[in-house]
Amino acid sequence: MDANALARVVRGPAEERPLYVDHHGEKLFGILHEPEKRHDDVALLFSSSGLQNRVGPHRMYVQAARRFSQLGLTALRLDLPGVGDSVERELAGDFDHHDPASVVDAIEFLIANHDVRRVVLVGLCSGARVAIKAAARHPRVDAVIAWSMPIISGAVDMPVAEGGGAYMGRTMARAQLREWAPKLANPAAWYRYLRSEKTLTEGWDMMRRALSGLLPEPLRQKSSRQTDFLSSLDSYVASGRKMLCVYGGDDDMVRTEFGERYPEIAAHRSSTCDYLLVPNGDHTYTRVAASEEVIARTSDWLARHYLG
Amino acid sequence: MEEPFFFETDGVRLFAMAHRPTNAGAGVPGVVICHPYGEEKQLSDPVLVRCARLLARDGFPVLRFDCRGYGDSQGDLEDATIGTQIADTFAAARMAREVLQVERIVFLGLRFGASVAVRAAERDADGAGLVLWCPIVKGSHYVDEMIRKRLFADMFDKRTPSRERILEEFARQGRMEIEGQFLTRRMADEMSGMDLPTEVANFRNPVFLSAIRTRAAAYTPYESLARAYEALGAPCTFEIGGERPFWERSAMYHMYVPQDLLTLTRRWMRTHWQGS
Numbered sequence: 001m002d003a004n005a006l007a008r009v010v011r012g013p014a015e016e017r018p019l020y021v022d023h024h025g026e027k028l029f030g031i032l033h034e035p036e037k038r039h040d041d042v043a044l045l046f047s048s049s050g051l052q053n054r055v056g057p058h059r060m061y062v063q064a065a066r067r068f069s070q071l072g073l074t075a076l077r078l079d080l081p082g083v084g085d086s087v088e089r090e091l092a093g094d095f096d097h098h099d100p101a102s103v104v105d106a107i108e109f110l111i112a113n114h115d116v117r118r119v120v121l122v123g124l125c126s127g128a129r130v131a132i133k134a135a136a137r138h139p140r141v142d143a144v145i146a147w148s149m150p151i152i153s154g155a156v157d158m159p160v161a162e163g164g165g166a167y168m169g170r171t172m173a174r175a176q177l178r179e180w181a182p183k184l185a186n187p188a189a190w191y192r193y194l195r196s197e198k199t200l201t202e203g204w205d206m207m208r209r210a211l212s213g214l215l216p217e218p219l220r221q222k223s224s225r226q227t228d229f230l231s232s233l234d235s236y237v238a239s240g241r242k243m244l245c246v247y248g249g250d251d252d253m254v255r256t257e258f259g260e261r262y263p264e265i266a267a268h269r270s271s272t273c274d275y276l277l278v279p280n281g282d283h284t285y286t287r288v289a290a291s292e293e294v295i296a297r298t299s300d301w302l303a304r305h306y307l308g
Numbered sequence: 309m310e311e312p313f314f315f316e317t318d319g320v321r322l323f324a325m326a327h328r329p330t331n332a333g334a335g336v337p338g339v340v341i342c343h344p345y346g347e348e349k350q351l352s353d354p355v356l357v358r359c360a361r362l363l364a365r366d367g368f369p370v371l372r373f374d375c376r377g378y379g380d381s382q383g384d385l386e387d388a389t390i391g392t393q394i395a396d397t398f399a400a401a402r403m404a405r406e407v408l409q410v411e412r413i414v415f416l417g418l419r420f421g422a423s424v425a426v427r428a429a430e431r432d433a434d435g436a437g438l439v440l441w442c443p444i445v446k447g448s449h450y451v452d453e454m455i456r457k458r459l460f461a462d463m464f465d466k467r468t469p470s471r472e473r474i475l476e477e478f479a480r481q482g483r484m485e486i487e488g489q490f491l492t493r494r495m496a497d498e499m500s501g502m503d504l505p506t507e508v509a510n511f512r513n514p515v516f517l518s519a520i521r522t523r524a525a526a527y528t529p530y531e532s533l534a535r536a537y538e539a540l541g542a543p544c545t546f547e548i549g550g551e552r553p554f555w556e557r558s559a560m561y562h563m564y565v566p567q568d569l570l571t572l573t574r575r576w577m578r579t580h581w582q583g584s
Contacts (some may be wrong), residue, residue, distance in 0.1 A: 018313065018323075053353055053354075055353075059379070059489070
């Protein structure tokens with residue numbers, strides 16, 4: 001860049017600037033929000049949601065990070081591998097395609113370069129799942145903020161990892177079977193199915209996964225990725241570290257699955273894990289009022305725990 | 309090599325990513341990518357990033373940027389008008405010339421971004437070419453499309469869908485909620501006034517126009533835009549590329565990259581500026 005270009009190129013105000021985090025010799029891109037008056041040694045790290053970049057669905061991550069940095073908290077919105085402006089990588093398209101090792105490297109980056117001793121991980125949907133797995137692997141994670149974290153490994157027809165199919169709990173399994181039951185006896189539905197690109201084998205696999213959801217938990221079919229996630233979540237909850245779980249009132253299946261597995265948390269009986277239900281919130285809090293409420297109440301939670 | 313930076317225009321801070329090729333050909337134009345409106349921008353981002361990287365590998369310097377109210381830039385979507393989006397596009401083109409050290413610019417736009425690119429090119433004397441992916445040719449149709457999205461969302465949310473109620477809310481509040489953000493009445497009115505085939509008057513350089521594969525009748529608006537350019541003497545290439553929209557909600561969970569559209573675009577760029 002020549003001098004004239006530099007004169008007009010703004011480094012970014014003190015509040016927001018782009019940076020790269022090294023991950024095994026590859027680059028992960030992020031935007032760092034640094035408050036003018038920083039409070040304490042805490043930083044927030046946002047993990048990618050699905051295939052969405054650091055901006056988040058309907059700019060939710062941007063709004064949240066700007067809000068939290070106004071409280072005096074440093075925040076890094078990160079593109080995980082395969083997402084946004086980070087290194088290219090093929091992703092499986094399931095809820096566990098993000099690698100927790102990349103989040104761990106970002107945690108280490110914040111600690112090494114930004115005077116951080118405690119990290120709060122934030123994620124929506126699969127971003128929350130990778131946050132939990134990273135938190136289970138790193139002792140400096142002080143809290144996890146999980147927005148719409150799915151406990152099941154995905155819909156019955158989501159990509160299947162080796163060793164098992166999509167895992168679902170009893171509530172989802174019942175709902176899935178109730179949806180299918182009328183179609184099983186309907187010749188027209190069979191005709192449509194056979195004309196689709198799906199095979200009978202695929203159909204039977206989906207049925208089998210749904211039926212296994214009715215079994216007791218230890219007997220349910222699980223892929224290794226789902227086992228890894230559930231053990232990470234169980235160990236994180238048992239560790240006594242803080243967690244805020246937020247679910248949308250209209251995100252029936254996902255929040256019900258969480259409540260089925262962690263009834264104490266959903267009933268507000270946990271001393272370390274808080275549960276928040278946002279009315280009119282769908283899975284990604286599409287309605288403006290819902291996303292604003294998620295951000296406002298998460299902000300209150302952060303203020304209570306870190307600014308008190 | 310990729311270089312992220314912020315730049316200021318009109319008192320607003322915008323985010324940009326410069327993609328520098330390792331081997332830039334002499335005299336090749338820079339490419340400025342013009343993103344779509346609203347949530348379509350976020351959903352189509354993986355494809356636009358892939359496009360920028362491929363063009364850079366082909367030897368073309370590329371600048372992606374976020375207009376005010378989008379992405380990592382300052383402001384909210386409600387701050388945006390067609391005028392601000394065009395102004396931001398011109399600012400990005402100026403930055404591309406300085407940062408990427410190119411003299412001429414090809415505007416590459418998707419959907420509403422392509423419509424903005426058309427208007428920007430009308431005023432840019434150094435515009436080398438235009439790449440228009442599924443441009444919004446008639447703005448009133450696009451506003452209708454957004455109202456239908458809102459109706460569908462209301463139905464899905466078990467609210468009684470009513471076009472009359474939505475329009476009444478729009479008139480009363482001056483804005484309408486669509487996919488998590490607000491479409492302002494001002495922006496909707498400006499969009500409704502857009503009719504690209506009647507607006508092109510000055511641009512005479514090469515144009516690449518594409519539509520995704522759909523019913524033949526749906527190509528009519530694009531064909532009328534192509535004819536408008538050809539009437540001016542601008543060589544226009546119309547291609548069908550891509551199987552389905554990669555800017556809609558399904559893109560949240562399923563990565564679809566229109567490889568054929570990317571291939572056709574790259575081939576067109578190389579033909580015009582690299583002789584291959």
